Amino acid sequence: xxxxxxxxKFQVLKTGQSMxxxxxxxxxxxxxxxxxxxxGMGLRLIHYSVGAGITDxxxxxNGYNVSRSTxxxxxxxxxxxxxxxxxxxxxASSPGTGxxxxxxxxxxxxxxxx
Amino acid sequence: xxNVEQHPSTLSVQEGDSxxxxxxxxxxxxxxxxxxxxxxxxxxxxxxxxxSNVGEKKDQRIAVTLNKTAKHFSLHITETQPEDSAVYFCAxxxxxxxxxxxxxxxxxxxxxx
Numbered sequence: 431x432x433x434x435x436x437x438x439k440f441q442v443l444k445t446g447q448s449m450x451x452x453x454x455x456x457x458x459x460x461x462x463x464x465x466x467x468x469x470g471m472g473l474r475l476i477h478y479s480v481g482a483g484i485t486d487x488x489x490x491x492n493g494y495n496v497s498r499s500t501x502x503x504x505x506x507x508x509x510x511x512x513x514x515x516x517x518x519x520x521x522a523s524s525p526g527t528g529x530x531x532x533x534x535x536x537x538x539x540x541x542x543x544x
Numbered sequence: 545x546x547n548v549e550q551h552p553s554t555l556s557v558q559e560g561d562s563x564x565x566x567x568x569x570x571x572x573x574x575x576x577x578x579x580x581x582x583x584x585x586x587x588x589x590x591x592x593x594x595x596s597n598v599g600e601k602k603d604q605r606i607a608v609t610l611n612k613t614a615k616h617f618s619l620h621i622t623e624t625q626p627e628d629s630a631v632y633f634c635a636x637x638x639x640x641x642x643x644x645x646x647x648x649x650x651x652x653x654x655x656x657x
Contacts, residue, residue: 434587461642470553472633472649473588480641488643520587527641529576530595535587 431456434536436521442542443511451506451539453521461524461531462504466490466517467538473520479504480527511543546571546638550648558656563624565651567634568616576637577617579608582650583630591632592619624655 437452455462463478475488479498493515495507504523508515519539524531547570557563569577575596580588594601594608594617601608605624610617621628631650638644 463643470649472550473647475643475645478643486643522587524642527643529637530593531642532578532590532593533642533645535580535589537585537587 433457434521434523434534436519436536436539438539439537440540440542442544443508444544445511445513447511449508449511451508451519451521451541453504453506453536454502455504455521455523455534456502457523457525457534458501459523459525459534460501461527461533462498463488463522463533464494464496464504464506465520465522466515467520468517476506476519508541511541513543515541516543517541546574546636546644546646548634548636548646548648550634550651552651553649554652554654556654556656557624559624559626561624563619563621563628563653563655565619565632565634565653566616567618567636567648568614569636569646570615571636571638572612572615573639574636577608577610578635578637578645579619580633580635580647581630582633588633621653624653626655626657629653629655 464476465473477496521536578593582588607620634648
């Protein structure tokens with residue numbers, strides 16, 4: 431299994447541009463999520479999905495959209511990039527949402543918005 | 545909602561010494577407390593976890609303790625090695641599903657040879 435994969439690894443955008451961060455997992459996990467990691471802020475939940483066709487907002491959803499058309503893929507879209515969205519983005523998945531379900535993280539996408 | 549505080553933010557130890565990282569949480573209903581290790585340029589990886597019905601759990605050189613009354617939990621690493629150098633995150637699962645997992649801000653551990 432490849433686990434959780436993310437592309438691209440690094441991206442530079444200009445303010446106002448849009449882009450999609452890709453996330454895929456091959457473990458047949460129902461739960462997938464997106465986090466952003468900023469210095470001194472830890473990991474903050476952006477959006478999550480408990481299964482194909484179901485998505486919901488996390489702690490910091492503004493400026494981001496998600497969709498879950500398949501179990502495997504969970505792309506994150508930046509509609510109009512802003513410098514405040516400069517961050518490292520991590521996708522994670524777990525078999526379910528119960529207590530003790532291990533979350534597996536991807537390697538991350540480093541985004542710089544100029 | 546749940547709030548998790550983690551201390552210290554940086555920790556430097558000599559190889560062979562022990563390292564302790566402490567976290568406190570606010571929601572008394574939280575019932576699951578994982579610890580993640582993040583190496584440079586990689587995503588976080590689960591290293592140990594503990595449920596609210598257990599006071600201590602150990603896995604080789606790593607142990608986690610939980611004090612439900614005081615609402616704090618700690619990570620203990622014994623006989624530290626240079627490869628233990630990383631950022632460590634604690635987390636607490638509040639009421640609800642995995643979307644309620646709240647992370648601390650992380651501790652950068654440096655083990656000096």
